[in-house]
Amino acid sequence: MAGTDHSRAAVTGGPAVILVNPQLGENIGTAARAMLNCGLDDLRLVAPRDGWPNDKAVAAASGADSVLDRARLYPNVRAAVADLAHVYASTARDRYMVNRIVTAHRAAAEMRGFLAAGESCGVLFGPERTGLVNDDIALADTVLTVPLNPAFSSLNLAQAVLIVGYEWFAADDESAPETQHTGASRPANKAELFRFFDHFEEELLNSGFIRHPDKRPSMVRNLRNLFQRAHPTEQELRTLHGVVTAFMGPRARAKEGGEG
Amino acid sequence: MAGTDHSRAAVTGGPAVILVNPQLGENIGTAARAMLNCGLDDLRLVAPRDGWPNDKAVAAASGADSVLDRARLYPNVRAAVADLAHVYASTARDRYMVNRIVTAHRAAAEMRGFLAAGESCGVLFGPERTGLVNDDIALADTVLTVPLNPAFSSLNLAQAVLIVGYEWFAADDESAPETQHTGASRPANKAELFRFFDHFEEELLNSGFIRHPDKRPSMVRNLRNLFQRAHPTEQELRTLHGVVTAFMGPRARAKEGGEG
Numbered sequence: 438m439a440g441t442d443h444s445r446a447a448v449t450g451g452p453a454v455i456l457v458n459p460q461l462g463e464n465i466g467t468a469a470r471a472m473l474n475c476g477l478d479d480l481r482l483v484a485p486r487d488g489w490p491n492d493k494a495v496a497a498a499s500g501a502d503s504v505l506d507r508a509r510l511y512p513n514v515r516a517a518v519a520d521l522a523h524v525y526a527s528t529a530r531d532r533y534m535v536n537r538i539v540t541a542h543r544a545a546a547e548m549r550g551f552l553a554a555g556e557s558c559g560v561l562f563g564p565e566r567t568g569l570v571n572d573d574i575a576l577a578d579t580v581l582t583v584p585l586n587p588a589f590s591s592l593n594l595a596q597a598v599l600i601v602g603y604e605w606f607a608a609d610d611e612s613a614p615e616t617q618h619t620g621a622s623r624p625a626n627k628a629e630l631f632r633f634f635d636h637f638e639e640e641l642l643n644s645g646f647i648r649h650p651d652k653r654p655s656m657v658r659n660l661r662n663l664f665q666r667a668h669p670t671e672q673e674l675r676t677l678h679g680v681v682t683a684f685m686g687p688r689a690r691a692k693e694g695g696e697g
Numbered sequence: 698m699a700g701t702d703h704s705r706a707a708v709t710g711g712p713a714v715i716l717v718n719p720q721l722g723e724n725i726g727t728a729a730r731a732m733l734n735c736g737l738d739d740l741r742l743v744a745p746r747d748g749w750p751n752d753k754a755v756a757a758a759s760g761a762d763s764v765l766d767r768a769r770l771y772p773n774v775r776a777a778v779a780d781l782a783h784v785y786a787s788t789a790r791d792r793y794m795v796n797r798i799v800t801a802h803r804a805a806a807e808m809r810g811f812l813a814a815g816e817s818c819g820v821l822f823g824p825e826r827t828g829l830v831n832d833d834i835a836l837a838d839t840v841l842t843v844p845l846n847p848a849f850s851s852l853n854l855a856q857a858v859l860i861v862g863y864e865w866f867a868a869d870d871e872s873a874p875e876t877q878h879t880g881a882s883r884p885a886n887k888a889e890l891f892r893f894f895d896h897f898e899e900e901l902l903n904s905g906f907i908r909h910p911d912k913r914p915s916m917v918r919n920l921r922n923l924f925q926r927a928h929p930t931e932q933e934l935r936t937l938h939g940v941v942t943a944f945m946g947p948r949a950r951a952k953e954g955g956e957g
Contacts, residue, residue, distance in 0.1 A: 471856075478845040500851060514758055542867060584867045586736040591760060592859075599856055600863055607802060607844050622795055646943035656936055664939075667927035674874075676916055677923075683906035684944035 440468075451605055452548050453479040453559030454598055455517050460486045460565045466497025467595035468502035468562075475602030480508040481517045481559070514561065514573045523551050523558035524579035526569055526633060527597060529590050534571060536580040544581045545604035558599055564596050622670035633674045634661055640685040711865055712785075712808050713739040713819030715857055719799060720825045726757025727855035728822075729764035735862030740768040741777045741819070774821065774833045779888035780883045783811050783818035783928075786829055786837035787857060794831060794919065797926050798840040806865035808812055820861055825854050835918045836887065838841050838925040882930035893934045894921055900945040923939055 442561060454472055459465050459482065482489060483634050489510050498505050511517035518524045525544050538548070544560075551558045561577055563569030574580065576591065592600070623635075638657055641647045645653055669677070682688070714732055719725050719742065729740060742749060749770050758765050771777035778784045785804050799807070804820070811818045821837055823829035834840065843852065843860050852860070885893075898917060901907045907914060928938070942948070 469849060473849040474845045474851055476848075495951065500849065512865040525733060540867065583862065583863070584858055585734045586866065588736075589760065591730060596856065596859055599852075600860070603843070603845065603860055605798065606846065635859075640944065644940075644943040646940055659933060659937060660940070663927045663929055664931050667923045669923060673795065673923050676920060679902065680904075680906055680920075683904040684900065684941075 447533065449480065450552055451475075451477045451602075452552070453481050453557070454629030455481040455483060455514070455524075455559050455561045456485070456513055456594070457483045457484060457517075457561055458564040459594065460492035463497040464489055464565055464594045465491060465508075466494040466499075466501070466505070467593075468598045469494070469508075470501040470576055470604055470664070471595045471599035472504055473501040475606040477602050477605065478504045478507060478520045479559070480504050480693055481510055481511060482515050482518045483511045485510075486564075489593060490507045504593070514576050518559060518561070518576060522556040523548070523579070524561060524577040525558070525579050525581040526561045526574040526575065527601065528563070528568055529580045529582065529585075529592075530568065532571055532574060532580070533576065536574065537578070538580040540583055541581055541583050541601050541604045542608075544579070544601070545608035548605060549608050562594060562597055563605065569696060595619065622672040625669050625671045625674045629671055630664065630669065633664070633669075634680055637681055639688065640681050643685060710812055710831070710841050711735075711737045711739065711862075712812070713781065713817070714862070715741040715743060715774070715819050715821045716854070717743045717746070717774055717821055717829060718746060718824040719854065722747055722751035722753030723757040724825055725751060725754040725764070725768075726759075726761070726851065727853075728760040728858045729754070729758040729768075731855045731859035732764050733761040734859065735866040737862050737865065738764050738767060741771060742768055743771045743774055746771075746824075749792075762957070766934055774836050775891055778819060778821070778836060779891070780817060780886055781819045782816040782884040782886050783808070783839070784821060784837040784887060785818070785839050785841040786821045786834040787843070787861065788823070788828055788834065788839045789842065789845075789852075791827065792831055792834060792840070793918060794922050796834065796840045796922055797838070801843050801861050801864045802868075803843055804839070804841045804861070804869035808865060809868050816924045817886070822857055824874060832918060834923065836891070837919040854869055859887070859890055873926050882932040885929050885931045885934050889931055889934055890924070890929065893924070893929075893937055896938055896948065897941055899948065900941050903945060 454468070454477055456465060456468060465482065465485065472480060485491065489508075490505070494505055495502060549559050553575060560581060561569060561573065563573070581601065583597065584594065642650050647657060661688065713948060714728070714737055716725060726740065726744065732738060732740060745751065749768070750765075754765055755762060763826065778885065808818050811831070811943060821829060821833060843857065901917065902910050907917060
């Protein structure tokens with residue numbers, strides 16, 4: 438089915454989200470919003486209590502209507518998962534059955550692998566207050582848990598969908614470099630940084646803060662380490678040069694080079 | 698403060714959750730529930746729009762009242778983070794400042810390390826519709842992002858708190874903090890850092906480097922971001938104070954406090 442709906446495959450290629458006997462229309466709507474936050478749009482509804490379509494779902498989905506519009510309806514879980522190769526059943530409580538159990542985080546990594554291999558997958562979420570029944574869990578191959586405070590675990594349906602979807606989305610994270618540099622302020626190279634050190638340390642001497650020009654007291658080295666840790670941009674160094682000059686006046690003799 | 702409240706330390710030892718100018722009481726309540734799901738209970742409120750306590754928060758918190766009962770109120774962000782060594786600012790949009798940026802997942806691992814080393818931390822969340830202002834981000838050292846669908850990103854406040862808290866709960870990373878601190882040089886807390894900012898910026902004014910004391914020109918904010926990225930130790934700040942004093946002479950009137 439994903440093969441014929443190219444727009445869907447192009448949008449997400451993600452796991453199906455299967456809501457089993459969802460009780461409140463609003464919760465279907467908020468679940469749809471949670472899905473779209475995570476780039477998911479294969480929503481499947483198994484016998485929603487208040488029928489389908491549902492105005493309250495539409496109202497609560499606001500902005501995520503596209504997910505509702507494409508939601509598919511099934512009479513039971515078996516029909517809803519028929520086309521899937523891998524199905525996770527989300528549950529918080531111990532079922533006292535012998536299941537393979539993984540965290541949402543692990544499941545996300547597995548699903549990335551499955552989908553890359555062309556094997557479809559989905560996640561079951563049970564009715565809001567009661568959760569999945571054991572018989573439905575037995576229609577899945579793996580139990581998925583969201584590790585949270587055992588003393589107070591009260592995720593609502595949309596939040597459970599959000600966490601599973603979030604882990605899915607984040608599992609593709611090609612983590613970007615940690616420090617954001619805008620176009621105007623590229624990281625300074627070491628020559629530029631050392632030029633700042635030269636200026637700064639010359640004024641540390643002129644001010645009397647340090648007394649021995651030929652030694653690198655540990656205090657000065659510590660300051661170098663501090664500025665290094667900041668990973669200054671070229672623009673920031675220009676600002677720092679300006680601050681030092683404002684504090685101490687122009688340098689006695691302008692240094693053109695100073696890479697040393 | 699955490700030292701005297703043994704019950705809090707026993708319950709979580711987790712990061713503080715700081716809501717900056719939260720607008721709706723209901724959202725404070727749902728955020729408290731999200732926190733308790735994740736075993737977090739250090740809630741700090743900065744100038745909630747509708748005051749405090751708030752009946753709607755209590756109603757929405759249902760079951761998580763303990764978090765609300767212990768919530769602490771602050772007039773501004775500066776006061777709310779004063780005791781913390783590490784502060785993350787959560788935001789979705791690019792701020793065009795030079796900040797260190799990490800995902801919620803990475804931040805969780807880092808916070809586990811910080812807390813294991815006895816270094817307090819917290820996470821800032823901005824007002825519901827507008828998010829944090831840049832000046833508040835400059836009071837944190839690291840930006841935290843939640844990687845989600847750029848085409849549709851609509852987390853509400855409780856969901857953002859939930860994802861951060863979920864990552865915290867799920868992380869059991871014992872990794873040591875990346876920056877090695879020796880016994881003599883613990884990370885400065887924000888009160889100490891802000892005291893340095895006060896000193897430094899007063900002298901920026903006195904030197905003529907900046908001209909308007911009541912504005913925070915982006916240049917000053919950029920310098921704050923730079924020093925934040927360096928994660929200065931308490932010892933380094935003392936050195937920096939000494940450098941500023943050596944450059945500009947002793948301050949006209951000694952400032953004893955300055956946490957505000």
